[in-house]
Amino acid sequence: MKNVVIIGGGIAGMTAGVLLQKAGFTTEIYEKNALPGGQCTGWKREGYFIDNCIHWLTGTRPGSALHELWKEIGALGDGVEIHKKEMFFSSKLNGQTLTFWRDKEKTRKEMLELSPEDEKEINKLIEYVSMAESMTVPVEKPFDAMNLIDFMKLGMSMKSMGKVMKEYGNMDINELAMRFKHPLIRRAIIDYMPSGYQAYAFLVSYGTVTGGNGDIPKGGSLEMSLRIAERYKEYGGVIHTNTNVKNVLIDDKKAKGIMLENGDKIEADYVICACDTDYTFRELLSEKYMPEGLKKMYAARDKYPVSSGFQIAYAVDGVFPELTGTRVFSCDEINVGSQTVKCMSVQSYDYEPDFAPEGKMILQTNFSQTEADYKYWENIYTDKIVYEKKKTEIAEQALKRVVKEYPFLEGKIHVIDVWSPMTYTRYCNSYRGAYMSFVTTKQAKSITVPGVVKGIDNVFLASQWLMGPGGLPTAAAMGKFAAWRIMKRKYGW
Numbered sequence: 001m002k003n004v005v006i007i008g009g010g011i012a013g014m015t016a017g018v019l020l021q022k023a024g025f026t027t028e029i030y031e032k033n034a035l036p037g038g039q040c041t042g043w044k045r046e047g048y049f050i051d052n053c054i055h056w057l058t059g060t061r062p063g064s065a066l067h068e069l070w071k072e073i074g075a076l077g078d079g080v081e082i083h084k085k086e087m088f089f090s091s092k093l094n095g096q097t098l099t100f101w102r103d104k105e106k107t108r109k110e111m112l113e114l115s116p117e118d119e120k121e122i123n124k125l126i127e128y129v130s131m132a133e134s135m136t137v138p139v140e141k142p143f144d145a146m147n148l149i150d151f152m153k154l155g156m157s158m159k160s161m162g163k164v165m166k167e168y169g170n171m172d173i174n175e176l177a178m179r180f181k182h183p184l185i186r187r188a189i190i191d192y193m194p195s196g197y198q199a200y201a202f203l204v205s206y207g208t209v210t211g212g213n214g215d216i217p218k219g220g221s222l223e224m225s226l227r228i229a230e231r232y233k234e235y236g237g238v239i240h241t242n243t244n245v246k247n248v249l250i251d252d253k254k255a256k257g258i259m260l261e262n263g264d265k266i267e268a269d270y271v272i273c274a275c276d277t278d279y280t281f282r283e284l285l286s287e288k289y290m291p292e293g294l295k296k297m298y299a300a301r302d303k304y305p306v307s308s309g310f311q312i313a314y315a316v317d318g319v320f321p322e323l324t325g326t327r328v329f330s331c332d333e334i335n336v337g338s339q340t341v342k343c344m345s346v347q348s349y350d351y352e353p354d355f356a357p358e359g360k361m362i363l364q365t366n367f368s369q370t371e372a373d374y375k376y377w378e379n380i381y382t383d384k385i386v387y388e389k390k391k392t393e394i395a396e397q398a399l400k401r402v403v404k405e406y407p408f409l410e411g412k413i414h415v416i417d418v419w420s421p422m423t424y425t426r427y428c429n430s431y432r433g434a435y436m437s438f439v440t441t442k443q444a445k446s447i448t449v450p451g452v453v454k455g456i457d458n459v460f461l462a463s464q465w466l467m468g469p470g471g472l473p474t475a476a477a478m479g480k481f482a483a484w485r486i487m488k489r490k491y492g493w
Helices: 011-021 063-073 106-112 115-134 148-157 163-169 173-177 183-192 199-210 220-234 275-282 291-299 371-381 384-405 423-427 471-491
Strands: 005-006 027-030 042-045 048-051 087-093 096-101 214-217 236-240 245-251 254-260 264-268 270-273 308-316 326-336 339-348 361-371 412-418 459-461
Touching: 005 254, 011 027, 011 063, 011 471, 027 326, 042 148, 042 412, 048 087, 048 214, 048 308, 048 361, 048 412, 063 106, 063 220, 063 384, 063 471, 087 199, 096 106, 096 183, 106 115, 106 183, 115 163, 115 199, 115 275, 148 254, 163 199, 173 183, 173 199, 183 199, 183 339, 183 459, 199 214, 199 371, 214 220, 220 236, 220 423, 245 275, 254 270, 270 275, 270 471, 275 291, 308 371, 308 423, 339 384, 361 371, 371 384, 371 423
Parallel strands: 005 027, 005 270, 027 236, 087 326, 270 459
Antiparallel strands: 042 048, 087 096, 245 254, 254 264, 308 361, 308 412, 326 339, 339 361
16 A cells, blocks of 8 residues: 655644555654644643643534544544533623623523614624534545535535625624723623634634534544544554654655754655645745635735734643633733734633643633734844843733732733744744734635645645644545545545
């Protein structure tokens, strides 16, 4: 059977590996880090576990093709407990609080009590969130391989999304917020997503939770990645960790294999680049091979921005139910990167008692960061002393604001880790520190990039960057599509 080399042991690479091994191919994954998973990971500090990725996992509801894919690769399945996400998030302004619950009717009631004058827009929002629950991530086969019947089936499976797009598809998150009169409702919507996101993304995100399709597998991000890695190994796959790939070896429009950073050459019949696409075409291949869709998005930085985060983890001495979920609140001004922010969030991981020592809990804060912020961090990263000092300074200021909002935490909380957009670039070669794909603004057309490399016959792409908005479901889908293309090549489907 043909040999396949996979560059990158994140979700996309491991998905491709599992499916190819299952189909009888011989594959090997080369991963630069000590553990597989890519951004879907976590780490320990002071006896606490810091989860880096999953806020909810799209595809936890049985019955969808995505759910079946997660089961097939080992991410979900028998014995994997699922935490139900009862709360989407909560926002506070001027002493008033609004919570978006899993139960839409509970949310509607809370919004109406808060702002009767917004009744019409509130009812419309909840109605369209119900419609957005039909949104699915297509994982059966690549778009470019779909025929008319395939498209018709896909359209029927989420026909309600057409109405959502008609109503909210031509506005951004700020315009959605301004439909409401009450300042807290406006603030809650704006605070949840970075500026520039389209309005429908809010409805889809919330609808994923209300539809029971966005819950959290027990153990969090790293445990899920390790389950997939174990499934891959059970099928005979081999993961080489702590192994950097220097480039793909090309001869006469075909890949002959890869060269490792240590100079070793690995022969292969097929190569899958399952990593950041900017890195792929800057380092592993050549920019001349970059698909036109990617070139367009990288060139139009105003139309296809990316976002990252400056994040802080806190250890808390005690368990406080009033901190459950994700809570956003106004705070004194704080400079983070190139911007001045006036609100912040805390997210509790109390649903995972094993993430903290007994009788304690862990909280995290994520300040959204733009590309301008990334340039700020990139500039000071050259001086590690300055970089670390700035991270510490922001973390200390953020801690003071958390304690001001929750006085009962005085003397019971301290910072245990801080990471910036540069962390994602260092760890995962992420373009401008992004942890998802391009944000499609209302000024731009959504672009899905086929996972093939024109000019090289046997190199395929598997990356969240190929289809917006990216994230774990997209990574898994692109991994499956890369495997599908190789199987099609082999078996002539």
